[in-house]
Each structure stands twice: as structure tokens, then as C-alpha cells.
Amino acid sequence: MEFGWNEEQQARYDEVLAATRAAFPAPPDGGFYSRKDWLRLGEIGMLGACLPQEYGGRGLGALDTARVVEAVGRGCLDTGLVFAAAAHTFACAVPIAEFGSEPVRRRLLPELAAGRLIAGNAMTEPDAGSDSSRLSVTATAVDGGYLLNGTKSFVSNGPAADVYVAYGTVNPKAGFLGVTGFVVERGADGLVVGQPYEKMGMLSCPAGAITFEDCFVPEEQVLGGVGAGAAIFQHSMGWERACLFALYVGLLDRLVEQCVAHARERRQFGRRIGEFQSVSNRIADIKLRLESARLLLYRACWSMDRGESSVLEIALSKLAVSEGVLASAADAVRVFGGRGYLREDGIEAVLRDAVPSTIFSGTSDIQRQLIVKEIGL
Incomplete structure (x- = not known):
């Protein structure tokens, strides 16, 4: 059993994270993403991470693709943009790559991977x-x-x-x-x-x-x-439920950093608020949810790369990530107190962006039904 990344994988993560932070240094301005934003994601390599190299992609497997999405989710403050890019890739480009005719693949996939087209x-x-x-x-x-x-x-x-x-x-x-x-x-x-x-x-x-x-x-x-549409859709949902939700793992990494920094700096009653267990316990819970979800997500992607039937692993991962990020975002608002309710620090935006994660790509209740079906109930 191996829990580490090799040098190539770690270098890719570091490169993508740095490139993302350089490309998107500021929070979103409240409007929709631009074509320029989309092209930047193509240059970073997110849009074509799992697409075949012959069509302009990077040819990565599910685990390495998820790691790319995780880095972008951590480095980009605009979660809506990262979600849009992941949906474009896993729900659209993947089924075209796997099931499209050769003329359609050659005409569309290089454009989708580069960010010249949006799906x-x-x-x-x-x-x-x-x-x-x-x-x-x-x-x-x-x-x-x-x-x-x-x-x-x-x-x-x-x-x-x-x-x-x-x-x-x-x-x-x-x-x-x-x-x-x-x-x-x-x-x-x-x-x-x-x-x-x-x-x-x-x-x-x-x-x-x-x-x-x-x-x-x-x-x-x-x-x-x-x-074949139902089978194709379920295939794409496997990729989406596993790899798309890596963006929330990256977001949770960033949220932990923000909460720790705030708890160290903010003082009440003559003490740093991080010294109060009511605050530090919430941060510990966020970290626990993050690492639990991360391991389940990596396990699901590893299973996909081995060609295994991964319904159970993917459902567990999707449920853990989505419910974990929603609970953690609510806790982060309370850690920040009144500032958490203001838009300045971006904490309330994390909560708003976390809510739909329990709905799209199959609701949390659908994931629970998949889980109990897979374990024989």
C-alpha cells in the first residue's frame, strides 16, 4: 500500500497549483467567466487532463486527473469557474472521447482540450x-x-x-x-x-x-x-463523481489554511480565538472531513484506473466530499464569526458554492441508495 506521490506526480501538482494562482490571483468579480479565463484553463492543462494525447489531451488516468483538478480547486478562488471546467471535461469531453465517431473526436476534442470551445x-x-x-x-x-x-x-x-x-x-x-x-x-x-x-x-x-x-x-x-445513452451517461458520471469533486478537496485545503490563519490572528478576551476549544474543535473537524474525503476520492480514482467496478467507491467518495465540504463551510463561517458572513474574506461564498455539491451529479440520497445496493441491502 502506497500513500505517497512520485516525483513526477508531485511536480505536476506543484506546477498546476502555481500556474493556477498566477492565472487567477484575485477573487471573481461577480460576473460570468470569460473566454480568456477558459483559455487559461486550457493552458494550465485542466480541460484536457484525461483526454487522449492524440486529440490534444494529457492522457492522464483518473487519479492523476483528480490531482490536477484538486490543484486548480485549491489555487483558483473562483469555484464556479473550476466547476464549469470540470463539468465540461467529465460530462462532455469524456463521452465524446470514449464514444464519439472518429470525425467528431478529431474535430472537437482538440478544441475542447485547449479551451477554444465550451461544452x-x-x-x-x-x-x-x-x-x-x-x-x-x-x-x-x-x-x-x-x-x-x-x-x-x-x-x-x-x-x-x-x-x-x-x-x-x-x-x-x-x-x-x-x-x-x-x-x-x-x-x-x-x-x-x-x-x-x-x-x-x-x-x-x-x-x-x-x-x-x-x-x-x-x-x-x-x-x-x-x-447506449444511459450507459454512456453513467460512465461519464463515474468520472464526474470522482474527479470533479477533487475540486472541493482543493477548496477544503484552502479553507483549512484560512481558518488556521484567522484563528491565530483574531483575538477575543485577551487570547487568540484558536485557544478556545469551541473554535479549535471546529477546525479539527474540518481537517478530519478533508482527509477522510481525500482518501476516499483517491481510492475511487485508483479503483477506476485498475478497471474495477467502482460504483461503491465512487458513491462513498462523492457522498463524503459533498457532505464534508457543506458541513465544513458552515463551520468556517462560525470560525470567522461576523466576518464569515461578509463577502470580503470569501467564506460565505464557499458555503454557497458547497450547497449544490449535495445535489448535482446525483444527490446525496442517490449516493446512499447506491451504497446500500452495492453492499447487498
Whole structure:
């Protein structure tokens, strides 16, 4: 059993962390990310970390990819931007790389890896969130391709995206076997992109609805064949639930540093507040959640790299990270007291950004159901 990183892995982490801090030295200004921000992420290597080298990626496995995302999550104060980039990579670029046709891979993957294109995952619908097997968006076969009709209600990166990975029902009677994945480009006739939602957190990541009105998708832009959509989506969710959540591990590293520094400097009743157990115990709990989540996440990614069935490991990791960062963000607000409620130190932003982690990529309750199913309950 090995708990250390080799020299190459540690050097990569240090390089990415330093590059991220240099590229994003200031907190977000409250607006959406820019194309310049996206290109910087491409230069740092996050967008193409796990994509094949022949398509402009770095060819890293799940564990090394997660370590890259962790470094960016620690170094970048804009969690919404890091989340947007991870969703772009794991929910969109990964299924294109694994299941796209060769012409689509060669045309899109180098652009996605470099940050010249932005991708959005279009799965969630008004009546299909956790239950993704009953999609109302339909895909009707026509000469040379398919016509998509219906609405996807919550597409991260949706208002800004150039490319969408969308899922629709070809055969409603077949259940999840009737779901098919498609690559839809923004200029497609019949694609209507909605306005950005106003959200609680992840403010720099635009999210909104997209609607298909007899939107034609060529045959070569079907992912993995008709009826393979549910399996493709679950494959991408494995990558997302494991590697995307590494950004929160990085964020927790930064949060621990901030809490320790504040507890050393802030004085009340003639003492540093870190000397009060009510404060120091909270920081100890944050550190415990961080290291527990980190180990589970690394274990899940290690299992993925070995080609094992990793449903249990990934669900445990996702649950530990998301619930851990939410509880820790709330504790950090209390450590900072009144300052934690102000925007100046960025602590309240961490809490707002942590809340959706228990919802997207499968809610915490879905993860619990996966866990008990895997252990035989």
C-alpha cells in the first residue's frame, strides 16, 4: 500500500497549483467567466487532463486527473469557474472521447482540450432529475440523422456553450435502453438557448435551459450507437463523481489554511480565538472531513484506473466530499464569526458554492441508495 506521490506526480501538482494562482490571483468579480479565463484553463492543462494525447489531451488516468483538478480547486478562488471546467471535461469531453465517431473526436476534442470551445451537458429535464431513465426529450429517426424535440432544464455552461452532449429518448417503451446520446453544436437549426438562471452559488458558471425544436443532428454525431445513452451517461458520471469533486478537496485545503490563519490572528478576551476549544474543535473537524474525503476520492480514482467496478467507491467518495465540504463551510463561517458572513474574506461564498455539491451529479440520497445496493441491502 502506497500513500505517497512520485516525483513526477508531485511536480505536476506543484506546477498546476502555481500556474493556477498566477492565472487567477484575485477573487471573481461577480460576473460570468470569460473566454480568456477558459483559455487559461486550457493552458494550465485542466480541460484536457484525461483526454487522449492524440486529440490534444494529457492522457492522464483518473487519479492523476483528480490531482490536477484538486490543484486548480485549491489555487483558483473562483469555484464556479473550476466547476464549469470540470463539468465540461467529465460530462462532455469524456463521452465524446470514449464514444464519439472518429470525425467528431478529431474535430472537437482538440478544441475542447485547449479551451477554444465550451461544452455543456444536457441531461436534466423538468421531470427527470435523479430519474434519468424517463426523458421527455425525443429523438426521431429521419434521413441522415435524428430530430430532437423537448427541453433540458438545467445545463451548466448552457448559455455559453458551443457544444452540447444531449440525451433523448428514441424508443419510450424501452426505458433506459431507449435513451441515446448526441453531440449537438450551437449553430444547429432548431436549437434554442435560454437565458442564464439566477443562482445561489457558483455565480461565475452560467446555467440555463436549452430547447430543441425539430433540431437535426447528423448520424455521425450519435454517441456509441442507438440505445447506449444511459450507459454512456453513467460512465461519464463515474468520472464526474470522482474527479470533479477533487475540486472541493482543493477548496477544503484552502479553507483549512484560512481558518488556521484567522484563528491565530483574531483575538477575543485577551487570547487568540484558536485557544478556545469551541473554535479549535471546529477546525479539527474540518481537517478530519478533508482527509477522510481525500482518501476516499483517491481510492475511487485508483479503483477506476485498475478497471474495477467502482460504483461503491465512487458513491462513498462523492457522498463524503459533498457532505464534508457543506458541513465544513458552515463551520468556517462560525470560525470567522461576523466576518464569515461578509463577502470580503470569501467564506460565505464557499458555503454557497458547497450547497449544490449535495445535489448535482446525483444527490446525496442517490449516493446512499447506491451504497446500500452495492453492499447487498
